[in-house]
Amino acid sequence: xxxxxxxxxxxxxxxxxxxxxxxxxxxxxxxxxxxxxxxxxxxxxxxxxxxxxxxxxxxxxxxxxxxxxxxxxxxxxx
Ligand SMILES: [Zn+2]
Numbered sequence: 001x002x003x004x005x006x007x008x009x010x011x012x013x014x015x016x017x018x019x020x021x022x023x024x025x026x027x028x029x030x031x032x033x034x035x036x037x038x039x040x041x042x043x044x045x046x047x048x049x050x051x052x053x054x055x056x057x058x059x060x061x062x063x064x065x066x067x068x069x070x071x072x073x074x075x076x077x078x
Pocket of ligand 1: 041
């Protein structure tokens, strides 16, 4: 009986640890959005974005939107 309890407890621990890992991975995914402008390489600023293939990219300024829309393949790898 004691062994069974230990198995149940360790099973619960594995699930809890798994959930914590999944949560931290999800948080990483949220931060995966680029923090550097793909055109200039500068830090991005809020409100300046460009959508390519359904993915939103952060930009440093409106100035980078035009070169990006003209040659997205030059600046974006996917
Ligand atoms: Zn830029």
